[in-house]
Amino acid sequence: MHAENQSRWEKPDRWHIGIIGGSGLADGVGLEDAQEIEVSSPFGEASGPVTVGTLDGVRFTFLARHGAGHRLPPHEVNYRANVDVLKRCGVTDVLSLSAIGSLQENLAPGHFIAIDQFIDRTVHRGHSFFGPGMVAHVSLADPVCPMLASMAARAGEKAGATVHRGGCYLAMEGPQFSTRAESRLYRQWGADVIGMTGMPEARLCREAELPYAMLGMITDYDAWREEEQGVEVSEVLEVMHANAATARNAVRALAAFLPERRPPNPIDRALDHALVTAPAARDRTLLAKLDAVAGRVLR
Numbered sequence: 701m702h703a704e705n706q707s708r709w710e711k712p713d714r715w716h717i718g719i720i721g722g723s724g725l726a727d728g729v730g731l732e733d734a735q736e737i738e739v740s741s742p743f744g745e746a747s748g749p750v751t752v753g754t755l756d757g758v759r760f761t762f763l764a765r766h767g768a769g770h771r772l773p774p775h776e777v778n779y780r781a782n783v784d785v786l787k788r789c790g791v792t793d794v795l796s797l798s799a800i801g802s803l804q805e806n807l808a809p810g811h812f813i814a815i816d817q818f819i820d821r822t823v824h825r826g827h828s829f830f831g832p833g834m835v836a837h838v839s840l841a842d843p844v845c846p847m848l849a850s851m852a853a854r855a856g857e858k859a860g861a862t863v864h865r866g867g868c869y870l871a872m873e874g875p876q877f878s879t880r881a882e883s884r885l886y887r888q889w890g891a892d893v894i895g896m897t898g899m900p901e902a903r904l905c906r907e908a909e910l911p912y913a914m915l916g917m918i919t920d921y922d923a924w925r926e927e928e929q930g931v932e933v934s935e936v937l938e939v940m941h942a943n944a945a946t947a948r949n950a951v952r953a954l955a956a957f958l959p960e961r962r963p964p965n966p967i968d969r970a971l972d973h974a975l976v977t978a979p980a981a982r983d984r985t986l987l988a989k990l991d992a993v994a995g996r997v998l999r
C-alpha cells in the first residue's frame with residue numbers, strides 16, 4: 701500500500717457520523733439531501749445500502765443493522781462488512797441506536813442509556829478484521845468513546861428522554877431471549893442492560909479506528925423479575941416504536957451540539973501499536989482486504 705492510500709485514511713477535522721440503526725429504526729433518521737448508495741466490502745455483504753445525507757450541515761451515513769424490513773437476525777448480521785462499509789464511506793465516528801433489555805430496577809422501559817462497558821457472550825460471529833498473516837491486538841479496556849457517548853447522552857436529554865450515563869451492556873448471542881437463570885447470572889456479573897448486537901460491532905469499530913458509542917433504548921426488564929412473564933418481542937417493538945421519534949430527535953440534537961471542528965481522538969490511532977506480524981510474514985490477500993480498516997497504518 702502506498703503513502704497516498706495511507707493519507708486518504710487520516711481523519712479530517714470535520715465530523716461525519718455513521719449511525720447504525722437497530723430494531724425499529726430501519727427507516728432511518730430523517731437525513732436531509734438523503735441519497736441511498738450501495739457500497740461493496742471485501743468482507744462480504746453489508747446489511748444493505750447506506751443512506752448518506754446531512755443534518756444541520758453535518759454529514760451522516762445511516763445503515764440499518766438488520767436490513768430493510770428487519771430481514772437479518774442478530775447472529776446473521778455481517779458486522780465486519782457493516783463497519784468496513786462505514787469506514788469506506790469516510791465516517792469519522794459511529795453511533796449505534798439499539799433496543800435493549802434492562803437488568804436493573806432503576807433502568808425502566810422508555811429510558812435511554814449511553815453505555816460505557818461490554819461483556820461479550822457472542823460466539824458465532826466474525827469478531828476481528830485481522831487473522832493469519834496480519835495479527836493485530838487493539839486495546840479494548842474502554843470500548844466506548846467517552847466524548848461521543850457524553851454528547852449522545854446530552855442529545856437524548858435534549859430530545860426529552862430520561863438518559864442514564866454509563867452502564868454495562870451484556871451482548872448475548874440470541875436470537876432467543878435469555879432464560880431466567882441467565883438473566884439473574886448477568887445481574888450478578890454486574891451487567892446493567894442486555895442486547896444481541898453491541899458486540900462484535902464495538903470491537904470491530906475499535907479495530908477500524910472508529911470511535912463508537914451506543915445510545916440504547918430500554919424496552920423491557922428481561923427475564924430476572926419473578927413476577928413478570930419474560931420478554932416478548934411484541935413488547936420490545938411496541939416500546940421501540942413509541943420511542944423511535946425520540947431517537948431520531950436525539951440524532952438531530954447531536955448534529956446541533958457537535959463542535960464546528962472535530963478534535964483529534966486517540967481512537968483514531970488505535971492501530972498505531974497494535975500490529976504484530978512482521979512485514980515479511982504478512983498475507984497479501986488479507987492486506988488487500990484491510991485497505992480501508994487499516995489503510996492508515998499498513999504499507
Ligand SMILES: CSC[C@H]1O[C@H](OP(=O)(O)O)[C@H](O)[C@@H]1O
Pocket residue numbers: 721722723765766773774797798799800874895896897898933936937
Ligand atoms: C427485536 S427484539 C431483539 C433485537 O433487538 C435488538 O436489536 P438492535 O440491537 O439491533 O436494536 C437486540 O439486540 C436484538 O437484535
Ligand SMILES: Nc1ncnc2[nH]cnc12
Pocket residue numbers: 799800801802872877878894895896919920921922923931936
Ligand atoms: N431483553 C432483551 N434481551 C436481548 N436483546 C434485547 N433487545 C431488547 N430487549 C432485549
